Amino acid sequence: MRFVEEFRDADLGRVLAGEILAAADPARHYKLMEVCGGHTHSIYKYGIDDLLPENVELVHGPGCPVCVIPMGRVDDGIAVARHEEVIFTCFGDMMRVPGSEQSLLEAKAEGADVRMVYSPLDALRLAKANPDREVVFFAIGFETTAPSTALTLKRARAEGVENFSCICNHVTIVPPLRALLDSPDLRLDGFVGPGHVCTVVGARPFEFIPADYGKPVVISGFEPLDVLQSVLMILDQLRDERRAVENQYTRVVPYEGNLRALEVMAEVFELRPHFEWRGLGFISQSALKLSEAYADLDAERRFATPGVRVADPKACQCGEVLKGVIKPWECKVFGTACTPEHAIGTCMVSPEGACAAYYNYGRFARQREVA
Amino acid sequence: MDGSTPHCDHTTGCVTCGDEATEMTVLDLDPERGLALCTDAEGARSSVETALVEPVAAGERLLVHAGTAIGRAAPREAAA
Numbered sequence: 001m002r003f004v005e006e007f008r009d010a011d012l013g014r015v016l017a018g019e020i021l022a023a024a025d026p027a028r029h030y031k032l033m034e035v036c037g038g039h040t041h042s043i044y045k046y047g048i049d050d051l052l053p054e055n056v057e058l059v060h061g062p063g064c065p066v067c068v069i070p071m072g073r074v075d076d077g078i079a080v081a082r083h084e085e086v087i088f089t090c091f092g093d094m095m096r097v098p099g100s101e102q103s104l105l106e107a108k109a110e111g112a113d114v115r116m117v118y119s120p121l122d123a124l125r126l127a128k129a130n131p132d133r134e135v136v137f138f139a140i141g142f143e144t145t146a147p148s149t150a151l152t153l154k155r156a157r158a159e160g161v162e163n164f165s166c167i168c169n170h171v172t173i174v175p176p177l178r179a180l181l182d183s184p185d186l187r188l189d190g191f192v193g194p195g196h197v198c199t200v201v202g203a204r205p206f207e208f209i210p211a212d213y214g215k216p217v218v219i220s221g222f223e224p225l226d227v228l229q230s231v232l233m234i235l236d237q238l239r240d241e242r243r244a245v246e247n248q249y250t251r252v253v254p255y256e257g258n259l260r261a262l263e264v265m266a267e268v269f270e271l272r273p274h275f276e277w278r279g280l281g282f283i284s285q286s287a288l289k290l291s292e293a294y295a296d297l298d299a300e301r302r303f304a305t306p307g308v309r310v311a312d313p314k315a316c317q318c319g320e321v322l323k324g325v326i327k328p329w330e331c332k333v334f335g336t337a338c339t340p341e342h343a344i345g346t347c348m349v350s351p352e353g354a355c356a357a358y359y360n361y362g363r364f365a366r367q368r369e370v371a
Numbered sequence: 372m373d374g375s376t377p378h379c380d381h382t383t384g385c386v387t388c389g390d391e392a393t394e395m396t397v398l399d400l401d402p403e404r405g406l407a408l409c410t411d412a413e414g415a416r417s418s419v420e421t422a423l424v425e426p427v428a429a430g431e432r433l434l435v436h437a438g439t440a441i442g443r444a445a446p447r448e449a450a451a
Contacts, residue, residue: 038391091437119438121420141437144392148439151422196392199434199442222391251445252394252434258442261423352391 007223008046016228017051023235030056031187032234033180033324035173036194037064037352038222044361046224056231059324060354062176062280063194065141066093067322067346067353070276071312073169074099076305077138080167081112083303087130088114089123090138093350098343100310104138120152120166127156127164136299137166143200146170146288147261150268153290153297165299168289170269173197174205175286176277181213185325190234192227193219195249200265202257203245210243221249268294278312278346279319318345321354328358335359392436394444395419397429409435 024030034040040060043049049058062068074097081088081104088104095105095116108114113133117123120137127135139149149166156164173194180186193206198219206217216237220230230248237243247253268291275287290298312318316338317331328334328347338344340356347353351360395409398416407427409419420439421427433440 036391041391118417119420121438144441145437147423147441148420148437151420151439196434196436196441199392252442254442258423261441264423 007221007225009225012225013051013228016225016232020051020056020228020232020235021053023232023239024053024056025239026053026055028055030189030235030238031059031324032056032190032192032231033059033061033188034192034220034227035061035063035177036192036197036222037067037350037354037357038196039192039194039220039227040064040354041352041357042222042224042227044357047361048224048227051228052231056235058192058231059188060321060328061191061324062180062277062322063142063173063197064347064350064352064354065145065171066097066350067318068171068176068277068280069094069097069140069169069346070278071098071100071310072276072306072308073167074103075101075310076300076307077167078102078104078107078112079305080136080299080303081107081114083134085132085134086113086303087126087133087135088112088138089117089126089135090114091118091140092116094138094140096343096349097346098349120149121155124152124156124161124164127161128159131163133163134302135164136303137164138169139166140169140171142171142173142194142197143265144194144196146265146269147200147258150261150264153268153294154264156297157294165297165302166290167299167305168269168287170288171275171277172271172286172288173201174208175283176280177206177209179280179283180323181209181215183323186323188215188324189238190216190218192230192234193217193245195219195221195226195253198247198249198253198257200258200261203247203253203255204257206245210245214243216243217245219245219247219249219253221252267291276309277322279322313344316345318347318355321345321347328355331355392434392441395433395435395440397427397431397433399429400427407433407440409433409440 123137218230269288320326347355399408432444434442
């Protein structure tokens with residue numbers, strides 16, 4: 001594990017925890033949101049929240065792409081997957097996300113040809129290897145994943161692969177953050193910014209948060225020391241009454257992002273007027289669809305999809321978890337009706353989902369605490 | 372696909388779904404196809420699309436997500 005060990009050093013972690021304790025005003029309660037599901041996973045996996053003082057609380061944000069996909073989109077995917085000529089491809093966790101009647105994995109068990117891929121390029125390779133079939137790629141993810149889909153569509157076009165198409169569910173991170181900041185039921189003091197999204201989009205899109213809402217943002221790496229240092233940098237800003245976007249993750253994130261990736265995305269995608277987010281509702285200009293220039297590779301045009309909005313199950317409180325309003329264990333069905341083996345809500349599906357991350361790691365610490 | 376599939380196993384969690392990228396080191400280049408053979412910290416190898424970070428050279432460290440390099444990672448000395 002070269003290159004990462006130095007960011008997992010327990011002694012340095014304790015030093016940082018001491019500095020955080022010193023920087024936090026004991027008379028104040030801090031609520032910091034980690035935007036990205038990758039951070040949520042690290043926080044529970046390494047017990048980072050146990051190192052923080054009681055008055056520094058981390059709340060989980062909407063940055064797990066699997067968690068925010070609404071049921072209706074899963075149903076659309078399944079409808080396409082059921083076509084006999086279709087090989088339907090998607091990433092691993094997506095296969096288990098519940099639709100209104102079943103998941104893609106269950107559709108596969110009933111005979112649909114659903115296959116897991118690691119990269120959209122793998123789906124394109126499948127299309128080239130199976131010229132008599134229609135290969136559809138179910139694209140999900142924030143700006144971290146969207147460039148890969150865009151490049152794959154460009155390759156499909158350049159190589160004349162006509163039996164390849166894409167259902168685009170890519171989402172963008174800034175609009176839901178703005179929606180959260182405008183939400184009356186949530187008071188936040190600062191944000192741990194999404195390091196890998198920022199590799200693509202840069203830091204600039206987050207400048208509105210300190211400018212318009214007076215909250216600090218620190219773009220963070222994913223190792224335990226990265227997250228601890230980012231929390232300290234946020235507390236330093238608050239103590240010094242500064243508000244800015246700062247970059248803790250300079251070893252990877254350039255402030256301006258990856259301009260070539262942004263250009264490719266601008267060519268292949270355009271913003272949807274609005275898109276539904278699980279738990280957050282419809283948010284304007286928060287997702288991408290294929291641009292007119294790539295419309296012939298759009299599976300939603302190639303195949304009929306139901307396009308029906310499906311309400312979340314009543315028992316499921318993913319919405320409140322995604323907004324940081326409640327903790328995973330405060331959901332009525334957490335760990336009982338809803339587990340990673342049988343998920344009702346999306347937050348229990350991906351290990352980056354707040355509920356699954358807490359179920360896998362955090363609940364043990366809480367059991368010790370209660371005992 | 373063979374080498375990379377274990378990274379996307381729904382029993383242990385899919386890194387792509389998690390929107391989390393991986394730092395990898397370039398071992399060899401295939402300029403004709405715009406690909407690089409890369410290895411991660413645990414020694415797993417995969418083919419990576421390099422169009423967004425060209426030019427790249429063997430030994431460089433890339434940030435890779437869903438089979439595509441989306442950025443560069445600083446050399447170890449600079450990062451430490």
